[in-house]
Structure formats: structure tokens, C-alpha cells
Amino acid sequence: MKDNNDMPGHLARRFQQIAVAVFLAEVEDAGFDLTPVQYAALATIKANPGLDQVTLAGLIAYDRTTITGVIDRLVQKGLAERRASSRDRRARELEITDEGRRTLRKITPAVESAQRILLRGLSAKEGEDLMRLLRKAIAAGNDLSRAPLRDLQA
Amino acid sequence: MKDNNDMPGHLARRFQQIAVAVFLAEVEDAGFDLTPVQYAALATIKANPGLDQVTLAGLIAYDRTTITGVIDRLVQKGLAERRASSRDRRARELEITDEGRRTLRKITPAVESAQRILLRGLSAKEGEDLMRLLRKAIAAGNDLSRAPLRDLQA
DNA sequence: TGATATTGCTCAGTATGCTGACTATCAGTA
DNA sequence: TACTGATAGTCAGCATACTGAGCAATATCA
Numbered sequence: 348m349k350d351n352n353d354m355p356g357h358l359a360r361r362f363q364q365i366a367v368a369v370f371l372a373e374v375e376d377a378g379f380d381l382t383p384v385q386y387a388a389l390a391t392i393k394a395n396p397g398l399d400q401v402t403l404a405g406l407i408a409y410d411r412t413t414i415t416g417v418i419d420r421l422v423q424k425g426l427a428e429r430r431a432s433s434r435d436r437r438a439r440e441l442e443i444t445d446e447g448r449r450t451l452r453k454i455t456p457a458v459e460s461a462q463r464i465l466l467r468g469l470s471a472k473e474g475e476d477l478m479r480l481l482r483k484a485i486a487a488g489n490d491l492s493r494a495p496l497r498d499l500q501a
Numbered sequence: 502m503k504d505n506n507d508m509p510g511h512l513a514r515r516f517q518q519i520a521v522a523v524f525l526a527e528v529e530d531a532g533f534d535l536t537p538v539q540y541a542a543l544a545t546i547k548a549n550p551g552l553d554q555v556t557l558a559g560l561i562a563y564d565r566t567t568i569t570g571v572i573d574r575l576v577q578k579g580l581a582e583r584r585a586s587s588r589d590r591r592a593r594e595l596e597i598t599d600e601g602r603r604t605l606r607k608i609t610p611a612v613e614s615a616q617r618i619l620l621r622g623l624s625a626k627e628g629e630d631l632m633r634l635l636r637k638a639i640a641a642g643n644d645l646s647r648a649p650l651r652d653l654q655a
Numbered sequence: 656t657g658a659t660a661t662t663g664c665t666c667a668g669t670a671t672g673c674t675g676a677c678t679a680t681c682a683g684t685a
Numbered sequence: 686t687a688c689t690g691a692t693a694g695t696c697a698g699c700a701t702a703c704t705g706a707g708c709a710a711t712a713t714c715a
């Protein structure tokens with residue numbers, strides 16, 4: 348009888364569950380209200396000004412139907428803006444606002460703290476190993492989900 | 502500038518995303534309609550007949566408010582039964598049905614296949630290492646989520 | 656025993672994440 | 686240029702996850 352602890356799928360779920368909880372706790376302690384998903388989206392918008400939603404989704408491996416709601420909430424919080432593209436009238440160009448920039452800057456220590464806490468049971472080397480193995484497994488399975496990671500086409 | 506790939510939290514999300522996609526695909530190929538969460542709950546009910554919902558939630562680290570809907574769906578599919586406890590009238594005792602037992606038996610190869618696919622980018626040793634490191638990180642962070650893993654009190 | 660705390664469960668509300676369908680638009684080609 | 690297929694975005698619907706509140710029942714202890 349296989350135990351849950353022998354199932355990588357179950358370990359994946361647990362690890363993610365803890366990651367989200369730690370992130371939210373650290374960010375709230377810092378006085379902010381931002382989810383891991385919203386943070387990743389905002390940071391990626393900042394790094395790629397004017398990108399469209401599909402490109403953003405590809406860069407962080409979100410489903411295109413999920414990103415709609417995430418951006419809705421970033422816009423509602425005044426952290427990002429969505430405007431029609433002049434080149435392609437189907438597309439929306441995304442920009443970070445000054446408020447979004449400020450928030451990102453101030454929230455960074457909490458985000459980094461969350462990453463440390465998530466690995467607190469491991470030595471530095473073990474943490475590196477875990478990340479390396481996760482990256483490798485993820486790369487091999489990238490195309491198995493509906494929302495694979497995609498590079499910038501540039 | 503820290504890349505997403507250097508954030509264990511982001512890797513956790515991607516790994517879990519792929520794990521769910523692989524599980525659902527394998528199970529559907531086998532002709533069944535069961536989510537990873539439903540599978541874990543059903544298998545745990547089978548292994549611990551008559552357990553109550555809070556205990557079940559603790560054994561698989563689900564939130565108590567999440568388990569309600571999961572069990573609803575297992576009951577609706579005819580795979581499990583929920584009955585009032587005679588010892589404690591607040592509690593519900595959970596049982597697997599014959600249909601549930603049959604489903605579990607027939608679905609096992611697909612579930613095991615999903616676990617293999619999830620690690621297909623890794624060697625056997627790397628897969629073992631990944632699981633060991635995940636277990637260690639999870640153990641250290643167990644109490645950081647609202648739904649920690651709990652042992653049977655017996 | 657009676658007041659208080661705790662526990663098992665449910666519900667409303669919010670945020671992912673997905674499937675599948677739909678509209679508007681664009682791109683390529685006959 | 687008219688047709689065809691692909692693409693960007695949205696929406697409805699379903700299944701986790703969680704917060705916080707509430708109800709009923711049990712446990713505890715003065």
C-alpha cells in the first residue's frame with residue numbers, strides 16, 4: 348500500500364500549499380494584500396512594459412482564462428493598467444502604475460523572506476538541490492499542462 | 502533581479518500544476534473521472550473505515566472547509582457514504598462503497614503512471630532525492646498552513 | 656450542575672486554475 | 686478581395702483552497 352508520502356503528486360500539493368500560506372503571511376505582516384499569483388504577474392509586467400495578456404500568461408505559466416481575473420484585481424487595486432493596443436485591436440497592453448512600482452519595491456523583503464522560510468528545513472545545499480530537481484522535472488513536464496511556460500518571442 | 506526560476510514558491514506552483522494535469526489526463530485515459538484530491542480522500546477513507554471528516558482532513562492535509570465539498574462529490578458519485586456517528590452526534594462517519602472500492606482498484610495503474618510521468622525528466626536517484634527533499638521541507642513547514650498534516654490519534 | 660470552552664461541520668465569500676464556447680480581430684491565401 | 690484559419694480576450698461553469706462566521710453538540714471545570 349503506497350503511502351501519500353511516496354507520491355510526488357501529493358508532495359507537490361503539500362509544498363505548494365505551504366508556499367502560498369507562507370507567502371500570504373509574510374506579505375500581510377509587511378502590511379500588504381497581494382497573492383503569490385498577483386505578485387508574479389505584477390513583477391513580470393514591470394519587467395516587460397506594454398506586454399499583452401497572452402504573453403504575460405506564457406511568461407509565468409498561467410492559463411489565459413486565469414490571467415483575466417488576476418489583472419482585473421491588479422487594476423482594481425490601482426497597481427496596473429490595461430489599455431487597448433494600437434497595433435492589434437484584439438490585444439490589451441499592460442503597464443505597471445507608480446503605485447504598483449512602490450508596492451513591488453516595498454514588498455520585496457517579505458517575498459524573499461517567504462522563500463527562505465519555505466526552505467527553512469533544508470541546508471543551503473539541500474535547498475539548491477531541491478530547486479535544481481524541481482526545475483528539471485518541471486522542464487520535462489512543461490507541455491503537459493494547458494498553461495506551459497513560454498519564452499518571449501521578441 | 503531574481504528570476505521566477507529562483508523562487509521555490511514559483512517552482513512549487515509549477516510542479517503542482519503539472520502534477521494535477523498529468524493525474525487528470527492519466528485517469529481520464531483510463532476511463533474515470535476523479536481528481537487528485539478526490540482520489541486521496543477516497544483512498545484514505547478505504548484505509549480508515551468509519552473515520553470522521555476532521556480526521557480525514559488531517560490525514561491528507563486538507564482544510565476542513567474544503568473536505569465538505571470533496572466528500573459531497575464522492576457521495577454524489579456513489580463512491581463513498583456519509584452517515585451520522587452514534588458516538589458523537591456532531592460527527593459524520595465516512596465509508597467507502599463497493600463501487601468506490603472497485604473504482605480505486607481499477608484506477609490504481611493510472612495513478613501510478615501519473616507519478617512516473619511527473620518524474621520522467623529525472624533519474625531514479627534524482628526522483629528519490631526530490632521526494633526526500635520535498636518531505637523534509639514540508640515537515641519543517643507543516644504547521645505554517647491552516648491545514649497541517651496530522652497523525653491518527655488512535 | 657451550570658457556565659464556559661472546545662469541537663465537528665457547514666456556509667458565504669474570495670481567489671486561483673481549468674474546460675469549453677464565443678466574439679472580435681488579424682493573417683494568409685486563393 | 687473574399688474565405689479560411691489562427692489568435693486575443695472574455696465568459697460560464699466546475700473544483701480546489703482559504704478566511705471568517707455560525708450552529709449544534711460535547712467536554713471541562715468551578
